[in-house]
Amino acid sequence: MGIYFSGGEFASGISSLRIADGVIIEINGEPDAGDEIVDLAGAFLAPAFMDGHAHPLFAGRESQGPQVNGLQSVAEMVAEVKRFADENPGVPWIIGGAYEAAVIERGDFLASWLDEAVTDRPVILQAVDHHTVWVNSRALTVAGINSDTPDPEGGTIARNEDGSPRGTLREPAAIELIMRCAPTRTLDDDIAAIAWAGERYLESGVTATCDAWIEPGMAEAYIAAADRGALHIDTHLFFLAQPQTWRERVAYFAKLRSEITALPRESRLRARTVKFICDGALSNGTAALLEPYVDDPTTSGLLMWSDAELTEAALLFDQQGYQLHIHAIGDAAVRQALDVIEKVQGANPMWDRRPVIVHAQLISNQDLPRFAALGVIANFQPLWMYLDPMNKELIAPRIGDERNNRQYQLSTLVKSGARISYGSDWPITSYLPLAALAVPTHRQSPEALPADGWSPHERISIAESLQFYTEGVAYQNFEESRVGALEVGLAADLVILSADPRTVSPHAVSALKVLATYKDGQRYIPTPLL
Numbered sequence: 001m002g003i004y005f006s007g008g009e010f011a012s013g014i015s016s017l018r019i020a021d022g023v024i025i026e027i028n029g030e031p032d033a034g035d036e037i038v039d040l041a042g043a044f045l046a047p048a049f050m051d052g053h054a055h056p057l058f059a060g061r062e063s064q065g066p067q068v069n070g071l072q073s074v075a076e077m078v079a080e081v082k083r084f085a086d087e088n089p090g091v092p093w094i095i096g097g098a099y100e101a102a103v104i105e106r107g108d109f110l111a112s113w114l115d116e117a118v119t120d121r122p123v124i125l126q127a128v129d130h131h132t133v134w135v136n137s138r139a140l141t142v143a144g145i146n147s148d149t150p151d152p153e154g155g156t157i158a159r160n161e162d163g164s165p166r167g168t169l170r171e172p173a174a175i176e177l178i179m180r181c182a183p184t185r186t187l188d189d190d191i192a193a194i195a196w197a198g199e200r201y202l203e204s205g206v207t208a209t210c211d212a213w214i215e216p217g218m219a220e221a222y223i224a225a226a227d228r229g230a231l232h233i234d235t236h237l238f239f240l241a242q243p244q245t246w247r248e249r250v251a252y253f254a255k256l257r258s259e260i261t262a263l264p265r266e267s268r269l270r271a272r273t274v275k276f277i278c279d280g281a282l283s284n285g286t287a288a289l290l291e292p293y294v295d296d297p298t299t300s301g302l303l304m305w306s307d308a309e310l311t312e313a314a315l316l317f318d319q320q321g322y323q324l325h326i327h328a329i330g331d332a333a334v335r336q337a338l339d340v341i342e343k344v345q346g347a348n349p350m351w352d353r354r355p356v357i358v359h360a361q362l363i364s365n366q367d368l369p370r371f372a373a374l375g376v377i378a379n380f381q382p383l384w385m386y387l388d389p390m391n392k393e394l395i396a397p398r399i400g401d402e403r404n405n406r407q408y409q410l411s412t413l414v415k416s417g418a419r420i421s422y423g424s425d426w427p428i429t430s431y432l433p434l435a436a437l438a439v440p441t442h443r444q445s446p447e448a449l450p451a452d453g454w455s456p457h458e459r460i461s462i463a464e465s466l467q468f469y470t471e472g473v474a475y476q477n478f479e480e481s482r483v484g485a486l487e488v489g490l491a492a493d494l495v496i497l498s499a500d501p502r503t504v505s506p507h508a509v510s511a512l513k514v515l516a517t518y519k520d521g522q523r524y525i526p527t528p529l530l
């Protein structure tokens with residue numbers, strides 16, 4: 001007994017689909033006696049979306065604190081912290097995120113602002129860059145941070161003229177001064193966070209994701225979630241390799257990987273990827289550029305790794321059979337990533353490596369053909385591909401219009417033969433595929449600006465974007481023979497949308513509804529948390 005879908009639009013030359021036991025078993029056939037018949041009534045059936053770059057555990061953790069994500073003024077953030085504090089009098093430390101640091105020039109947020117909301121308990125808010133925190137005075141006091149506290153190596157405490165702390169701390173070494181005093185998160189908290197994120201994904205048509213920032217303690221939470229049946233969708237863990245710590249983590253990653261590989265297949269957890277971060281972001285001048293920033297010509301940004309050390313780490317992880325997933329935003333970082341991938345391919349034995357460069361916002365012309373030539377997958381965030389205030393007001397003045405308008409050369413890369421996959425980078429930006437799906441097609445703001453789209457020659461079709469959100473990520477995950485398309489034998493991971501996004505106006509796509517999501521043939525029905 002299966003389920004028979006007909007009467008709608010399908011992603012590819014199909015008029016009906018049968019699924020049974022979690023798998024697509026027939027295309028364009030007839031229903032069997034006993035099949036449940038689903039009349040799509042003109043709705044659109046496609047492979048479910050897959051998120052190829054995201055941080056769902058961070059998103060779930062943020063959901064457990066004040067909801068400051070997306071707020072555009074300090075007053076709104078403080079009001080939200082106050083609301084949360086008043087509604088949760090028993091929570092001893094108020095920890096949340098992620099606030100938009102760019103709403104304040106230079107980004108120093110003051111403890112006194114948060115003191116207006118809460119003085120009896122420490123408050124710690126993480127910024128969207130995950131490298132900065134804003135705290136109240138109580139948090140500074142509890143952590144013993146005052147004008148005598150030196151900046152820790154590799155971190156800074158923002159200070160007033162007299163040396164007293166302002167309330168903003170930067171980089172993990174400084175953040176740790178406060179976090180080490182906070183109550184440790186429990187495993188149950190993290191399992192609930194993972195389950196919550198999975199439910200948000202399922203209700204929006206997504207059946208696979210990844211966690212692109214696995215630090216100690218996080219993989220353990222995913223394993224526990226899988227054990228307890230709280231992992232609702234396929235999840236691929238990317239172990240974070242950093243210049244200071246990667247050598248001591250090699251054995252630890254290997255242990256976690258074999259633990260995860262030993263889980264039963266239906267656990268939905270996979271781990272075969274190592275994540276590297278080559279640079280920062282264009283918006284705050286930390287992306288690594290080949291030519292200097294125009295607002296400060298003394299700097300071209302910063303590469304996080306030396307070429308030698310990145311090569312050494314990449315060679316070793318590649319030898320151990322890990323896929324490389326490399327964050328590179330500026331053209332110098334993209335070149336460093338491509339160079340390292342080329343060195344790895346030249347030095348290590350050949351295998352099906354599928355290296356990924358994520359973000360790839362600015363690529364030198366001479367490097368564009370190297371994606372296809374080296375078999376590098378470009379993982380893009382489709383929601384970012386328009387002239388939003390970040391690109392227009394923060395990035396353009398820093399790098400000049402010529403480079404700003406060369407961001408996200410999607411059509412050029414597609415024509416060059418490069419493979420593309422999509423990711424949301426949730427919770428940095430929204431996880432909703434329908435909010436992002438049409439942006440690479442119109443490259444316009446929600447108000448349809450600019451009229452022709454931003455760098456309109458880089459626009460692509462919705463059909464291509466659907467493919468990059470499904471097959472593209474399935475390939476990135478080495479899972480194209482199991483998921484990501486409507487083919488007999490593949491998993492019945494499906495989404496039903498209220499209309500065909502390829503035929504409605506691009507600006508109407510974000511208003512389409514997800515009518516149902518099927519994961520392994522099971523229709524998703526929201527359930528209460530653990």
Ligand SMILES: [Zn+2]
Nearest residue numbers: 053054212425
């Ligand atoms: Zn990310």
